[in-house]
Amino acid sequence: MNHHDRSINAGLIVFSLGILAVCQGSGLAQTTQTPQVNSCVVCHSDMQEDMKGSIHSQQGIFCDRCHGGDPAQSTKELAKAPGTGYIGAPSKKQIAEMCGNCHANVEIMNFYGIRTDQLAQYKTSMHGKKLFQGDTNVAVCSDCHGEHDILPVGDPGSSVYPLNLSKTCNRCHGNEKLMSQYKLPSDIFKIYQTSVHGKALLEKKDTGAASCISCHGYHGAVPPGARDVGTTCGKCHMNEKKHFLESVHVTASEQGKFSECISCHGNHEVKPASKVLYDQTCIRCHSAEGPEAKRGGEILKMLTEAEEKLRSTTALVKQASIEGIFVEPEMASLESVKTNVIAMAPLQHTLSPERVSELHKKVISNTADIDRSIHQKRQSLWLRKLALIPMWALIIVMISALWAKYRQLHARPGNKKDGKEKRS
Ligand code: HEC
Ligand code: HEC
Ligand code: HEC
Ligand code: HEC
Ligand code: HEC
Ligand code: HEC
Ligand code: HEC
Ligand code: HEC
Ligand code: HEC
Structure with missing residues (x-):
């Protein structure tokens, strides 16, 4: 103005x-x-x-x-x-107090039925602690929410709506000059964008995938310590969490020598899970010839074999179906094999070859059953085809005989004419 x-x-x-x-x-x-x-x-x-x-x-x-x-x-x-x-x-500190005047006031907020712990939570976060120590570079309420144009948090236009949120954090966390002052990386968003979570959220618009705040919290934004990481990931990946807790790394985790999930998957860069992890991760901490890596190799072999079996049996059933064989029962058994193969991925987090082998055995024997059943059906189809040969032979003989008879009748000279002439 x-x-x-x-x-x-x-x-x-x-x-x-x-x-x-x-x-x-x-x-x-x-x-x-x-x-x-x-x-x-x-x-x-x-x-x-x-x-x-x-x-x-x-x-x-x-x-x-x-x-x-x-x-x-x-x-x-x-x-x-x-x-x-x-x-x-207002100064940044005044902003926190200004917003808190209403938002931390139960009497005012009761009417709207929204929580009143934002300011209290904020004060426990890295951002809040630093602000009240006088660092004005950190995020205060208006840095995340805006000041005059604040929308309800569930509004797709809101700066903290899941699809917009990571960009809001990135305004500061992607600022190299600012972040270098704190020896923090400034490429977190770039890495996150290419992760399985970033792609699911930002490209597939799957709001169930992890965003910055799923792992860090928002008003209480602090990095999870090594011990909290599993809890964080486990909120969404419950089976993996459960089985990890049965694994050999739990004690090492409690002693701070192992960071639960992120020791193998990383944090911002989490990639689609793959067995390749076995080749790559175990030897980061264990010797390639040692018993630990050997155990990894054992599990890897079972996972690979099970997947390979599932693939070849699926192909066999498909081919049989094209050949006209009735495969409904085999399809049904194949579904249960698939379920077992899928269940191996979370179960292998126990790192227990015995546990994994239970499912592995089921997969191997069930696929063998299906293979056998398909081979039998194929064989009986052939037998039925073979049984038809005499039938066809008989039909051909009869047709030939009829044809011969017909030719014979036709070949007699004056046959038809004679008859007609006689009648008229
Ligand atoms: C007669 C016109 C006028 C009225 C009425 C007025 N303002 Fe202002 N306001 C201004 C002008 C001009 C400025 C520019 C800065 C300055 O000269 O102080 C300003 C600046 C501000 C600023 C920024 C101060 C800063 O330090 O940058 C705020 C906040 C503000 N006004 C809020 C208000 C509020 C709240 C009211 C109503 C209670 C109000 N103004 C009423 C004219 C007005
Ligand atoms: C680091 C960013 C950040 C800061 C700083 C921040 N917020 Fe939020 N706030 C969020 C996010 C993200 C959500 C939405 C979470 C969700 O999707 O449910 C939110 C939600 C809210 C809500 C909706 C109710 C609730 O608690 O979920 C209110 C009200 C709110 N914030 C007020 C505040 C106030 C007041 C402050 C300052 C004391 C503040 N926020 C500081 C990120 C922030
Ligand atoms: C929900 C609280 C809230 C309301 C309501 C609000 N403001 Fe503000 N306003 C802020 C905050 C927070 C800032 C500081 C933003 C910053 O420095 O990052 C600000 C900044 C300003 C500034 C100076 C900074 C600038 O952007 O130029 C002016 C002028 C101002 N407000 C005027 C107004 C006027 C006029 C109204 C009413 C139409 C109003 N505000 C309503 C919270 C509010
Ligand atoms: C005068 C009291 C008051 C002040 C000051 C105030 N708010 Fe609010 N705020 C409210 C009320 C009332 C609502 C509406 C709640 C509703 O309708 O659910 C609200 C709603 C919100 C929401 C949306 C909550 C939701 O459930 O989606 C956010 C975010 C928010 N305020 C942030 C802020 C921030 C940030 C500031 C400071 C810059 C601030 N408020 C200052 C009273 C206030
Ligand atoms: C206004 C800028 C700003 C915004 C916006 C912001 N941050 Fe920060 N954040 C900082 C600064 C500066 C620090 C460094 C504080 C320190 O280490 O002293 C920090 C520290 C952190 C830390 C602690 C890092 C560590 O280990 O020291 C986490 C975690 C964090 N922010 C997450 C977030 C998330 C998640 C969001 C979005 C919801 C966000 N931040 C939005 C400025 C911001
Ligand atoms: C899948 C969970 C997850 C997501 C999503 C995530 N983080 Fe992190 N982040 C972590 C973990 C785990 C750590 C490391 C904590 C540790 O080492 O104790 C971390 C560390 C950090 C740090 C400290 C930097 C460092 O290297 O020490 C900052 C700052 C941070 N994250 C910001 C963000 C921002 C901004 C986003 C969104 C763009 C984000 N994070 C998304 C889990 C996540
Ligand atoms: C010792 C290394 C290691 C640790 C620790 C680890 N994982 Fe995994 N995780 C793997 C490997 C290897 C795979 C791939 C298995 C496969 O493809 O069959 C995997 C697969 C996954 C999958 C995909 C599973 C599926 O059903 O397709 C998720 C999700 C996952 N892990 C989450 C976690 C979580 C959460 C934690 C922490 C509680 C964790 N992981 C700890 C190595 C690890
Ligand atoms: C807010 C929920 C949430 C949190 C928290 C979360 N994830 Fe995920 N994660 C998902 C969703 C949803 C997907 C599926 C994305 C997709 O569509 O590909 C996924 C996918 C994965 C995958 C790939 C699975 C596959 O089948 O290839 C791995 C590995 C993984 N997450 C590990 C982690 C780790 C490690 C953490 C903690 C650092 C974590 N997740 C935190 C929701 C979450
Ligand atoms: C981040 C480092 C790290 C990674 C990656 C890692 N481990 Fe470990 N592992 C440890 C630590 C630390 C211990 C505990 C060793 C101790 O306390 O002596 C351990 C213990 C073990 C043990 C028990 C050894 C014993 O003597 O009881 C086995 C088995 C094992 N790991 C297998 C694996 C396999 C398989 C992988 C890959 C899928 C793997 N580890 C990946 C760090 C790691």
């Missing part, structure tokens, strides 16, 4: 004050006295524009509720006079 605009605006106030009535209807407005006339928006129409459609303006919350001041006064001096509580543009 330039000075020319401001003087025009000031002139307009006189006319506007009488007309301007702020719409209010919320519980908040009923419990507090917001003036019927708002001079702030007369001079700051651009801010009013920003606020349009925001959750706060829908609730009749206006400038003075955050900035203080007296909107009933038409001049700038009176509107912002000492004693009006005017704070102007």
